[in-house]
Amino acid sequence: MRFIAVECEGFGRLHGRFEFAPGLTVVTGPNEAGKSTLHELLYRLLYGFQAQERRRGKDGRLSPWEARRPWDAGCRYGAVALIADRAGRELRVEWDFEKHRVRVLDARTGTDLSKHFRGKGRDVVLGNFLLGLGREEFRQVCCLAQGDVDPPSGAAVKELGERLRALVESGSESGSVAAAVERLERAARERLGVDRRSRDWGPLSGGRWDRLLARERQVLAELERAETERAAVAALVLDLAELDQRRERLAASVEDERQRHLALRVAQASARLDRARALAERAAARPERPVALPSGLTERVARLVAELENAERAHQESEERARRERERGSLLETELDQRQRELAAVAPDGEPSAAGRKRVAELAARVEARRREVAEADPASAAGGTARARAERLRAAREHLRDLERSAQIAARGALFAILAALGSGLALAVAVGTAAAIAGALVAGAAAALALRRRAQVRRAIARTLGEAGVASPALLEDELVAAEAELAARERSEQLLASDEQELARCLDEHGAPAGPEPLARAHAYLRALELAERIAALRAELARVHEVTAAAERASTRCEQARSALAAALAEAGIADRDLRAAIRRFDEVREQAERDARAVELAERAGAELRALTAGRPLADLERERAALARELDEHVARWGARVAEAAQATARNAHRAEALADLERRVDEVARRLAQREAQLAELERRRHGLEREIEARERQLPDPADLRAELAAIAEECRTIELRRDAIRLAIVELRTAAAQAHREFAPRLNEALARVLPRITGGRYRRAFVAEDLAVAVEAPETGAVVSAEQLSRGTRDQIYLVERLAIARLLDEQAGGGVARGAQPRGRAPLLLDDPFDRFDALRLAAGLEQIVAEARERQIVLFAEERSHVDALCRLDPGCRVIELPAPELPGRQRAEEGEEAG
Known part of the structure; x- marks a missing residue:
């Protein structure tokens, strides 16, 4: 599996398109350029955010999901990635991080494959499906964060150990144990209805146990309903009284919303009137005699000026070429005359046939x-x-x-x-x-x-x-x-x-x-061949002379075009009333006239736009109608206040006055519509309360007629409880059998450590400069090395930080290769071998010295021949060295972050 391209719409400060090579891709840029953000984006494209990562912490700190929201408010929180899976199929992965939803399509056919990559709830299993690796396994082995060159740790160590241990015999457990475990799990699922995927082996949705529990809940509900039916009827009576109270409160709320709506409409009418007066003043500010140029003349003059410049430049270049070609033409004519005389001497009867x-x-x-x-x-x-x-x-x-x-x-x-x-x-x-x-x-x-x-x-x-x-x-x-x-x-x-x-x-x-005559055939043949050579040379010389004449003619045509361009430009300037013989001065004069015409045109446009907006605002009515409309709304508001009180109206009027001063007319209109919708909703709620009150009496009668027998329900509950206990006992027996079988299978497997030791021994001498040649990996993936001075085994934690980084980087690469074997990391016949899981390495060479850095870079390039590697590096020397080692390496340059406008201005003043 590999990334082909990523189109980031908004992820932190990151946006844009990034394309990745099948082997090695280096992402570089200065600090805060977005390298770590792109590193996390590639990880989130495969695994998304877990539920706990989308929730804000109890201390109020931002969750990882919130921290990666786009910095630019206009960007959508999402990305689109083009990914090639192990079979060579291209997938289009469309992420909406705002809703944490992913859509996966076949990039060639457009088939929607999303259902294969969705887990429970809103979790995403895209990485599990494509790589065969869980979220933590990929993060611990293949996703190296900045400065994090440590051995795998946490809960993932146990899972990695179990998966690596299972590789010793073709990457799977023994057939008999696996088959027995599968039969036991199938029996638990099909006969008992147990969900083996849950942590505590709970009921399987739709299974026998789940149906029993559902029936138990149903019977309990029926029993509870039967015992509490009379209490429920009494509660319904209380509900009637409560509905009456709610109806009264809702009626008062309806009048409050109506008063608020009237107040906002008064503010809206006032704002519309003020806006109309301002537009009327702007529409009146129109130039009396605006300067105007004929339509399209500005573009035509600009085009003619460009054509004149091109024509003059072409004329100068063609004249220079024509001068050189005339000198060459005289030499060609001399040679042509000489060759024609030679041909006449060799073939006096004419040119022979070349057939x-x-x-x-x-x-x-x-x-x-x-x-x-x-x-x-x-x-x-x-x-x-x-x-x-x-x-x-x-x-x-x-x-x-x-x-x-x-x-x-x-x-x-x-x-x-x-x-x-x-x-x-x-x-x-x-x-x-x-x-x-x-x-x-x-x-x-x-x-x-x-x-x-x-x-x-x-x-x-x-x-x-x-x-x-x-x-x-x-x-x-x-x-x-x-x-x-x-x-x-x-x-x-x-x-x-x-x-x-x-x-x-x-x-x-x-x-x-038609060869030249002669007594001796061989001499005639030589003369014939010489005549043909001379004829070919004469034809070539004539073609060259024709090209010389063509260059001369082109120079004359360029001169003609230059004069035509001058005439056309002068004619166009004359249309604007400019008749200066000096075309340069005429062009400057035209620019002045054009600028004045543009200023007048903008003023006219603003006035016309204000007039159009005024007509749209008033619908063609005079300002007096707007004043009368505002007065009528004010009277209606006063009448409502007089009837229902001024408590809500005063608050609404204060809000309206503030909105009139601080907000635009469009925002007032939006608020008026919002209050109108809220008023309609509350009126509908009031009608719904009336309907519910009439339906409560019918519901009381229906409940009394449907009371079940509590004794029968309790007997059925006892039978269900006994059957559930039997299922739990059998489930526990199956779980214990499976644990014992897997424990026995795990003991039968060889340890995975020798394979990792062998992999480390192949690479460790070269990447550590020959100092360490033997390494030993423990069950918890900790590494120890043999000290060259004493031969003693020393834990890697006792070595220098740079040496530990080198050892743990090699260990991660070895673990990734072993995981590829278990995940089925093969390739199609004839295809370029590639590892399944790509490596995302964020600057792993921070503590490497010069000698070991060269070896580490060579190891990365060698690993990139087997799998895709995306390396994030800040040092430009690292990038140059990788490009020299791998000519096919692709470099992604991230630009430096832009400074805010005020900060740039302050820095400019300091620099000045």
């Missing part, structure tokens, strides 16, 4: 990339030449190697055949001829073999020479080099084909869009 600009740029970039790719794929070298030449050289080497290999194979086979043939022939000769022939044959075979081997060696040398010329070491490597060269040649041929295709497409695109 193909993007396509031409893409194709030109592609052609350049293709050319680089072709150049990089086949670089010429001194060793290997181009890829095509290298591939052809490797093919020739491969064919030559194949021929050499075939030759080597043929030579080897020939040598083998020759050797075999020589050996065969030698053997044959050896057998046939003899050994000499065989040796000769062997020599021939050896010569043939040597020749074959020499031939084979020549072939091998040729193969090695061919491989060396090809730059490889083996035929296999030659084959690999040839494959690579052929692949490189194929890639180069594909790149050349793509390059040719891109150049053809670029040429077609240039032709389609």
Whole structure:
């Protein structure tokens, strides 16, 4: 829950609209600016004033409700607040503190939700419903008054302890105990008719016990009526006599009021006559020849003077701009001429179409990339030449190697055949001829073999020479080099084909869009793109020149308007009879005439108003009629005094004379009407007394006929008393069972102190400058800390006031977080987490030193990320530090209180 905005109509000296941030809001201002009043207003918006707070004390001191009445009597005692509840719904809370009534509406739909926030009598439970916290719980934990940084105290400590203790298991009591208690309470409510919400468990309105008691009261009343009926009849007779006496006194009172009414009417007629004479004198005080100006001329002259001043100022500014623009225009014209010559040189046939600009740029970039790719794929070298030449050289080497290999194979086979043939022939000769022939044959075979081997060696040398010329070491490597060269040649041929295709497409695109002619497509593309750039620059220069001309024309128009304004003003002044050539002098003369006309107009208006008021007062009658009316009323009053005596009339006449001197005519008329209404009421009361007297006799007869039997009534009373005693016994048994169940449940819960100790241990070292690191919270919420020097546990009350303030501030923040858990302080999925109860802190850093003040401010900013905090601070340095720590912090500046007019005058004289 958080405050969005508060519109204060009247609360002490406070009034106005205040808007609050979802996180941290700082309220600042000097002393008596209303910070504490705004702090209490936020608290009262949630809980209002209790009954005892609305009653004045026995010693006559003002109650809190009376003390916060608006200082300004014209302000209404109330406020309107826009509040966002935990579910994100915006509520409009309308407070009337005068009647202590609240109206709650859904701010978006306008649905009236007031019935959910009203308690018994005129109490308000808005804070209980929105926060889940009672009045004292919120004041003790979340609503820190000025200089009040103390631990929670009073009756709220026990309630806080019980609520915090119930948090140890998911914020609720055990299911079985809670269910048993609920069943017992339901039985007490439904079967016995007991109201468990009352302190003493009394009867429930409309329940069984309440019906029995109501019947008991009814029977007692009937019994009492039966026993006292005869006495009542006697009393009625006495009432008749008393009515007669009252009738006589009331008749005398009627005549007294009639005499007072006549006296006031005489005073009213006298006052009306005196007022009419004064109005007649004022109506006669009218100027004989009032100075008057034509209707609307004053406003027209004022407007024309303002227009002239604006026109002169605009003319001066436009002339200055025109001078600067003329200088820039000459430079722009020079550049425009140069760019046009460049365009004519690049595109002699005229400006090309810009439609193909993007396509031409893409194709030109592609052609350049293709050319680089072709150049990089086949670089010429001194060793290997181009890829095509290298591939052809490797093919020739491969064919030559194949021929050499075939030759080597043929030579080897020939040598083998020759050797075999020589050996065969030698053997044959050896057998046939003899050994000499065989040796000769062997020599021939050896010569043939040597020749074959020499031939084979020549072939091998040729193969090695061919491989060396090809730059490889083996035929296999030659084959690999040839494959690579052929692949490189194929890639180069594909790149050349793509390059040719891109150049053809670029040429077609240039032709389609009117590019400058030329033999080489890439050069044409560059010329085309340059021509488009020049054309764009020429268009921009022409637009700039057009703006320069427009500024020059505007200066001329401003000059014309200035002259027109002077002419119009001179014409308007001429209507008032002022024809001075110096317009300034003419304007001063017109002001003098206007002031005189205003004075005369006021005098005429006063005279006419007095005449109209005189006509309304006298209804068009002459003053003589008013004098006669007053004389007639005086005679009627004298006649009444002569008949009934002058006791009341003399007092009324004295009052009337005093009223005639001191009070206005309107007040006399009000008093006349008031006395007339009172006279009519008393006459009606006299008639009512007569009617009641005649009805008493009929009532006596009716009572005698309706007397019940007292014996039957006493028997019924005994039965009712027995049944009520049975209900009381059962009620006491249920109460005792519930107390014992809750006591057992409370003992089963863990203590809440460890959770508070843990929360204090997280924050305490930082906010105390590292001095205290461990803290212990007792059952009564008192805090003790571990002394760093001795390790002993020391009560916080033994520490310095500033350190106690720091410790108790941290304890309050920790208790607020635990209470949020019990109150269901969750958030919707995806929403910014916010605590349920906002914190209202009135200057809690009064006794903090500089180091701990910084830590305390940081802790407040960190806490504001979880819940709404409204911090009231007088020191401007605190406000600046919080704004630096939290850029989203909202600051509300309350103005200093205004001094009464007399006091301001006295201070001004002292300052002088």
